[in-house]
Amino acid sequence: MxxxxxxxxxxxxxxxxxxxxxALERFLAPDPQSLGPTVEAMRYSVFPGGKRFRPVLALAAxxxxxxxxxxxxxxxxxxxxxxxxxxxxxxxxxxDNDDERRGRPTxxxxxxxxxxxxxxxxxxxxxxxxxxxxxxxxxxxxxxxLIQELALASGHPGMVGGQVIDLAAQKSGQIDGPQLQKIxxxxxxxxxxxxTRCGALVGGADAQQLERLTxxxxxxxxxxQITDDILDHLEDPEAVSYPALFGLDASRTxxxxxxxxxxxxxxxxxxxxxxxxxxxxxxxxxTT
Amino acid sequence: MxxxxxxxxxxxxxxxxxxxxxALERFLAPDPQSLGPTVEAMRYSVFPGGKRFRPVLALAAxxxxxxxxxxxxxxxxxxxxxxxxxxxxxxxxxxDNDDERRGRPTxxxxxxxxxxxxxxxxxxxxxxxxxxxxxxxxxxxxxxxLIQELALASGHPGMVGGQVIDLAAQKSGQIDGPQLQKIxxxxxxxxxxxxTRCGALVGGADAQQLERLTxxxxxxxxxxQITDDILDHLEDPEAVSYPALFGLDASRTxxxxxxxxxxxxxxxxxxxxxxxxxxxxxxxxxTT
Numbered sequence: 243m244x245x246x247x248x249x250x251x252x253x254x255x256x257x258x259x260x261x262x263x264x265a266l267e268r269f270l271a272p273d274p275q276s277l278g279p280t281v282e283a284m285r286y287s288v289f290p291g292g293k294r295f296r297p298v299l300a301l302a303a304x305x306x307x308x309x310x311x312x313x314x315x316x317x318x319x320x321x322x323x324x325x326x327x328x329x330x331x332x333x334x335x336x337x338d339n340d341d342e343r344r345g346r347p348t349x350x351x352x353x354x355x356x357x358x359x360x361x362x363x364x365x366x367x368x369x370x371x372x373x374x375x376x377x378x379x380x381x382x383x384x385x386x387x388l389i390q391e392l393a394l395a396s397g398h399p400g401m402v403g404g405q406v407i408d409l410a411a412q413k414s415g416q417i418d419g420p421q422l423q424k425i426x427x428x429x430x431x432x433x434x435x436x437x438t439r440c441g442a443l444v445g446g447a448d449a450q451q452l453e454r455l456t457x458x459x460x461x462x463x464x465x466x467q468i469t470d471d472i473l474d475h476l477e478d479p480e481a482v483s484y485p486a487l488f489g490l491d492a493s494r495t496x497x498x499x500x501x502x503x504x505x506x507x508x509x510x511x512x513x514x515x516x517x518x519x520x521x522x523x524x525x526x527x528x529t530t
Numbered sequence: 531m532x533x534x535x536x537x538x539x540x541x542x543x544x545x546x547x548x549x550x551x552x553a554l555e556r557f558l559a560p561d562p563q564s565l566g567p568t569v570e571a572m573r574y575s576v577f578p579g580g581k582r583f584r585p586v587l588a589l590a591a592x593x594x595x596x597x598x599x600x601x602x603x604x605x606x607x608x609x610x611x612x613x614x615x616x617x618x619x620x621x622x623x624x625x626d627n628d629d630e631r632r633g634r635p636t637x638x639x640x641x642x643x644x645x646x647x648x649x650x651x652x653x654x655x656x657x658x659x660x661x662x663x664x665x666x667x668x669x670x671x672x673x674x675x676l677i678q679e680l681a682l683a684s685g686h687p688g689m690v691g692g693q694v695i696d697l698a699a700q701k702s703g704q705i706d707g708p709q710l711q712k713i714x715x716x717x718x719x720x721x722x723x724x725x726t727r728c729g730a731l732v733g734g735a736d737a738q739q740l741e742r743l744t745x746x747x748x749x750x751x752x753x754x755q756i757t758d759d760i761l762d763h764l765e766d767p768e769a770v771s772y773p774a775l776f777g778l779d780a781s782r783t784x785x786x787x788x789x790x791x792x793x794x795x796x797x798x799x800x801x802x803x804x805x806x807x808x809x810x811x812x813x814x815x816x817t818t
């Protein structure tokens with residue numbers, strides 16, 4: 243099952259991230275209509291990008307069900323725009339009040355708090371426009387489902403709701419294991435799960451394929467969060483996290499088991515799912 | 531053309547606003563999934579509502595082209611949710627820093643700045659979910675167009691962009707007539723135009739009908755803004771506004787002419803457009 247020896251994940255990730263960047267350039271081109279600093283401020287938090295993890299998952303899920311990944315490019319970029327929007331608003335003074343991100347001043351430090359707020363709003367709205375650019379041959383039902391998946395993953399039933407319950411939990415100072423899992427599943431997991439599902443949907447997944455890739459997405463989201471927590475824990479052992487609540491060894495075991503469950507779920511896809519297999523294994527190696 | 535003598539606009543507006551409120555209750559029901567205070571904070575800025583002007587326009591445009599207004603209810607409510615989201619973010623300390631709205635504490639005064647920000651985010655995202663609940667019999671093309679119209683009207687090419695250029699203009703202290711019109715067209719006009727267009731689209735408008743109702747929506751948006759400015763001007767003559775830039779008499783003339791153009795555009799619709807006629811005339815009477 244572990245095919246990392248034959249599959250060059252690093253090259254793969256670079257190639258896919260470049261493709262996503264090109265598409266994002268197309269979907270959010272520099273201002274053609276003299277809208278003042280709006281588009282510039284939005285682009286500031288989209289370029290240059292990071293790993294483009296969520297869109298890469300969407301593209302890989304689309305290929306896993308046997309379709310050309312280009313079909314998933316619009317919805318993949320929509321999830322990335324939601325991710326970028328969430329970072330801009332997370333950094334605002336009333337949230338994490340961060341001055342730097344990825345070695346650059348945060349959006350509101352450059353454009354001011356008011357424009358930073360609006361740039362985030364613009365990115366979140368534009369995600370839905372970009373999602374609507376999914377292939378013309380989709381049925382109304384599938385297009386509807388894509389829009390709904392994107393909203394459910396990013397809105398109050400997903401990411402936004404997870405952020406609110408996280409804030410409430412931080413303020414109360416009482417977070418136990420089940421609550422941490424609930425917060426993470428909504429705050430981080432929902433976008434990862436949603437991007438995977440939507441990639442499968444535009445790829446024409448049948449119900450069983452969709453279910454398998456949903457499981458994969460959920461487990462991968464969990465692994466992503468646990469390994470992130472482990473990395474953070476080594477820097478700040480006091481913060482609420484998987485290792486703080488469950489211990490370092492138990493957290494590593496949870497991550498390993500989640501990867502096994504993810505791999506089991508996509509086993510029937512065979513070689514077409516090779517990148518998904520490599521991605522799952524890669525997440526695990528971040529902390530070992 | 532002026533049918534306000536036979537048409538009871540006040541009763542009509544009340545009835546329609548009540549219908550919209552009922553639908554919004556359905557689309558944003560109290561939290562079924564224990565998402566903490568998220569849904570409560572979102573609902574706080576949706577209920578109780580005001581005139582529900584944008585959704586009422588969408589319903590009336592749908593009826594003007596001969597369809598049942600229920601067809602437009604989802605997209606009508608989507609525009610209202612965008613309007614509510616914009617008010618929540620407008621009131622934040624980094625924007626207008628308002629403590630009260632419609633005689634109640636603003637969202638962030640009740641729930642805190644962080645939750646207020648996220649409640650606004652949640653409303654903006656949920657608008658797209660609700661838009662996707664438009665009738666099942668719509669073609670993929672029409673559904674796509676609805677999502678795009680909503681995003682174009684509310685995002686950086688519309689409302690959000692208008693807010694950013696407004697901020698920039700306020701800071702520079704230099705706003706002339708054309709610039710004021712450009713700001714208003716994006717900041718306020720785009721949602722009113724978009725709601726009217728989308729009501730027509732779900733109602734099955736042909737290209738010519740859509741064009742006529744687009745003109746109506748644009749002119750009505752202009753009248754809305756000019757009359758708002760006139761009302762504000764009487765309280766604060768120093769603020770940048772239509773009467774401050776063009777004079778009170780010229781502003782009133784502009785509003786009257788815009789109403790005439792709006793009425794001319796929808797003349798061919800006959801009695802089915804009676805509410806649209808009454809709405810246009812009503813806006814004018816606010817300031818005379």
